Amino acid sequence: xxxxxxxxxxxPSGAVDESHFKLVESDIPRAGDGEFVVxxxxxxxxxxxxxxxxxxxxxxxxxxxxxxxVGAAVGEVIESRNDxxxxxxxxxxxxxWQEYGVSDGSGVRKVDANHVPLSAYLGxxxxxxxxxxxxxxxxxxxxxxxxxxxxxxxxAVGSAVGQLAKLKGCRAVGIAGGKAKCDYVVxxxxxxxxxxxxxxxxxxxxxxxxxxGIDIYFDNVGGAIxxxxxxxxxxxxxxxxxxxxxxxxxxxxxxxKNMRSFLVNRIALRGFxxxxxxxxxxxxxxxxxxxxxxxxxxYRETIAQGLENAPKAFIGLLKGANFGKQLVKLx
Amino acid sequence: xxxxxxxxxxxPSGAVDESHFKLVESDIPRAGDGEFVVxxxxxxxxxxxxxxxxxxxxxxxxxxxxxxxVGAAVGEVIESRNDxxxxxxxxxxxxxWQEYGVSDGSGVRKVDANHVPLSAYLGxxxxxxxxxxxxxxxxxxxxxxxxxxxxxxxxAVGSAVGQLAKLKGCRAVGIAGGKAKCDYVVxxxxxxxxxxxxxxxxxxxxxxxxxxGIDIYFDNVGGAIxxxxxxxxxxxxxxxxxxxxxxxxxxxxxxxKNMRSFLVNRIALRGFxxxxxxxxxxxxxxxxxxxxxxxxxxYRETIAQGLENAPKAFIGLLKGANFGKQLVKLx
Numbered sequence: 001x002x003x004x005x006x007x008x009x010x011x012p013s014g015a016v017d018e019s020h021f022k023l024v025e026s027d028i029p030r031a032g033d034g035e036f037v038v039x040x041x042x043x044x045x046x047x048x049x050x051x052x053x054x055x056x057x058x059x060x061x062x063x064x065x066x067x068x069x070v071g072a073a074v075g076e077v078i079e080s081r082n083d084x085x086x087x088x089x090x091x092x093x094x095x096x097w098q099e100y101g102v103s104d105g106s107g108v109r110k111v112d113a114n115h116v117p118l119s120a121y122l123g124x125x126x127x128x129x130x131x132x133x134x135x136x137x138x139x140x141x142x143x144x145x146x147x148x149x150x151x152x153x154x155x156a157v158g159s160a161v162g163q164l165a166k167l168k169g170c171r172a173v174g175i176a177g178g179k180a181k182c183d184y185v186v187x188x189x190x191x192x193x194x195x196x197x198x199x200x201x202x203x204x205x206x207x208x209x210x211x212x213g214i215d216i217y218f219d220n221v222g223g224a225i226x227x228x229x230x231x232x233x234x235x236x237x238x239x240x241x242x243x244x245x246x247x248x249x250x251x252x253x254x255x256x257k258n259m260r261s262f263l264v265n266r267i268a269l270r271g272f273x274x275x276x277x278x279x280x281x282x283x284x285x286x287x288x289x290x291x292x293x294x295x296x297x298x299y300r301e302t303i304a305q306g307l308e309n310a311p312k313a314f315i316g317l318l319k320g321a322n323f324g325k326q327l328v329k330l331x
Numbered sequence: 332x333x334x335x336x337x338x339x340x341x342x343p344s345g346a347v348d349e350s351h352f353k354l355v356e357s358d359i360p361r362a363g364d365g366e367f368v369v370x371x372x373x374x375x376x377x378x379x380x381x382x383x384x385x386x387x388x389x390x391x392x393x394x395x396x397x398x399x400x401v402g403a404a405v406g407e408v409i410e411s412r413n414d415x416x417x418x419x420x421x422x423x424x425x426x427x428w429q430e431y432g433v434s435d436g437s438g439v440r441k442v443d444a445n446h447v448p449l450s451a452y453l454g455x456x457x458x459x460x461x462x463x464x465x466x467x468x469x470x471x472x473x474x475x476x477x478x479x480x481x482x483x484x485x486x487a488v489g490s491a492v493g494q495l496a497k498l499k500g501c502r503a504v505g506i507a508g509g510k511a512k513c514d515y516v517v518x519x520x521x522x523x524x525x526x527x528x529x530x531x532x533x534x535x536x537x538x539x540x541x542x543x544g545i546d547i548y549f550d551n552v553g554g555a556i557x558x559x560x561x562x563x564x565x566x567x568x569x570x571x572x573x574x575x576x577x578x579x580x581x582x583x584x585x586x587x588k589n590m591r592s593f594l595v596n597r598i599a600l601r602g603f604x605x606x607x608x609x610x611x612x613x614x615x616x617x618x619x620x621x622x623x624x625x626x627x628x629x630y631r632e633t634i635a636q637g638l639e640n641a642p643k644a645f646i647g648l649l650k651g652a653n654f655g656k657q658l659v660k661l662x
Contacts, residue, residue: 247590
C-alpha cells in the first residue's frame, strides 16, 4: 500500500496545463505523537488554487514547487495518536492533493456524515458555502425586496448565494455560461432569473433580468462582467468580491472602465476571503448544514474519479467546464 | 442696485470654457412670507459642480440650462420675513452663483463669523471639511500608526484629511501637483510627506513616502493615481472615494487596471458624498470649528474677485490651478 500525491511541478505563466503537476508515490505517513492519519475520500478543487500556483503576493502563502498541491479534503481517520481524533472519525482537513495525510489537528474539523453527505462538507456546508454566507450577509447585508446578482451562479459559491438571497426575500439573479447552467439555476435552484454571459449583449440581459436595478452584486469572476454590472447598480449598492476567475491567467482582463459608478452610486465594494472571518464559520456552518438537511439549500457536484484525474478536472474548472462543485473521488 | 447672476448657458462635452456660462443682471429679489434675502460675501467653487453641468445621472440633480449655477455661499441677511433668520445674521446658503439670493431657510445654517473667519464656512468648517471628516472617520476608520494617503492634498478636502489623520496619530502622506503645493503640504500643514504626481515615477515615490504601505487612501481624483496607489495598499486597507476630478471631462481616463489588489488585499472601497451623512454634520462641524479656532487645522484660500471672474476661477480649479480652497469674493 502506497500513498499517491500530486506535486506542483512548475509554475504556469498564463493557462495551466498538466505539465505543471506531477503524480508521485510515497509511503503512507505514520502518526507521530499527537498526530493522526486521514485517508481522503474526496478532494476539493477550487478556483483559489490557481493563485497558489503563482509566485506572487496574494492573501495566502503560495504553494511551493515540488510540494503537494494545497487543498481541502474530507476523509476518515485511520490511525491516531491524538486524543481528540479517533480512528473512524470523519474529518475535513487541508491535507492537499494526496490520498493519505497526517495532521496534528490544527484546522481540522470533525464532520457528521449521517446528517449531510460527506462531500457536502467541501461545498455547501464547507468553505464555498461559508464564503457565500459571509459575503452575502456580512458584506452584502441583504434586505427583503432587494435584487441580488451573483456570477458563476451554478458554482459552489454562486449557487449558495442565490438560494440564501431567496431565503432573505430578495430577487436572485444568476450569471452563468450557457443555457444548461442557466436553466439549472432557475429551474432547480429557484433563482428568479439567470443571464447567460456567453449569449452576448450582457448589458441588455442584465437590464431585463433586473428591472429594479442591482442592490448587491456578489462577484466571483471580475473583469467584463463586473464592468457590465456597474452600469446597472443602484445607489448604495454593495459588491462583495471574493473571486476574479476571469483574470487568474491574465490579470489585465480584470481592468474596469465604469469606475464613475462607484462615486455616482456610492458603492461599497469589499474584497474578502472566507478565512478573514473565522469567527463566523460556526454560525454559518450550523445554518448551512440545517438548510442542506432540510432540502432548502441544493447543490450539484461534478466528480472526477481518482487522484490522477485531479489536474485535468482542475484545468476544466478554470475554464468553467464543471457544473456545480468540482470534486475528486479518491475511494 | 441690481443682482448679478451666472447662468449655465450650455453643457460642456469635455473641457469647460467660459462659453458655457452667461452673466446676467436681474432685480434684487424680495423676501416673500417666511423668506429672507442674503447678500453673498463669498461664493464657493468646488469640483463637484462639474458633474452638475452634465446631462447625466449622478448623485444629485443636474443644473438646468439657463438657471443660476448651483453652489454654496456665505453672506449676510439683508431682509427677512422669517422668524428664525434676522437682518444682520451671517449664514451659509446654497444660493448659487449670484450676488443676492432668496431662501425659506431650508438647508441654510447660521454661522459665527467671530469664532472663525466667514470664508472658512465654505472650506475647513463647511462641506469640504465635513467631507474630509466623514470620509476619514466613517469610512477610513484610522488607527494610530497607520499610513493615510490623500490626493489633491493641498485642496480644501485633502488638506483637512491629512491634518485630521495626523491628529489621530497616523502617518499622513499627500499627493499634489508641483513642488510648491508639496512643500506647503509638508511644511505648513505638517504632513509627513507629499508626492508630486507631476514629477513622474509615481510608483517609486509612493513606495518611498509609504515605507509601511498604505492603510487608507482618501481618493479625490481617481484614474492613474488610484491605479498606482493600488500597488501599495496593505491588507484590509480602506479607500473612501469622494471625487474623480481626473475624469470629470473624460470618464475613460478613470479606468483601473490593478483590480486584483481589491481581492488580494481585501480592500474596502466606498464611494460617498457628504450629503449622504447629514446626521454627522453637527459633530463634524463642531470639531472642525474648534480645530480651526485653535490653529490646529490650517487651510489656504485662492480668492477670485468679483462674480464675473467665477467661470475663469472654476475652469482653473478643474485644472488644479487653485491652491487650497477656491473662493470668489463678491463684496
